[in-house]
Amino acid sequence: MATSHQPPRPDALTMEVVELIGEVVARYHADYEEAAAGHALTGAQAKLLGLLSLEPLPMRKLANRLKCEPSNVTGIVDRLEARGLVERRPDPADRRVKLAAATEEGRRVAKGLRESLRFAREPLAGLAEEERVVLRGLLQRMLSTGEAEA
Structure with a gap:
């Protein structure tokens, strides 16, 4: 008789912690969406801008970090670029690759967004x-x- 090795069932405390983490995540996302809207951004635009405020990134890496298709990232970058928050520039390491980078205004908006996250801070x-x-x-x-x- 073959026995399957399934992980043990989580105990009540573990399940309660999982539920609490879920509630924290839900509140953080709601606060993030509200903060983004306060800057006339969608949540995806705000997340992308936040990533680019730390370092310029190629589209493919942005897509991986945002867990979406590169074509979606292109549209988001286009909209942020039209607002002067992001720019495209050649990658100094490989001039065939374009990097998306936050402009000075984009970094200012990203900083304001982070500072306006009440749930994460309070x-x-x-x-x-x-x-x-x-x-x-x-x-x-x-x-x-x-x-x-x-």
Whole structure:
């Protein structure tokens, strides 16, 4: 008789933590969409602008990070470029590749967007510094464990 090795069923505490993480994610997304709308951006435009405010990226890498098709990224970049928030430039390492990069105005808007995220900021401010350090470490550990399994 063959036995299948299925992972153990999650206990009640694990399920409660999963539900709480889900609620945090849902609230963060709602706050992010509201912040984006306050800057006349869609959520996808805001996420792309946020990525580009950190570093210029090729379209394919943007598509991978946003988990969408490169053709979708092209349309988003086109709309942000029309508003003067993003520009296309040749990749210095490979001139055949175009990089999308935030303009100075794009970086200013991205910074304003991050600063307007109330849900992400206010509850964390209510935690003591050592609690935030512990939470950061736990989240980093969860994410690195998830990457190792993927």
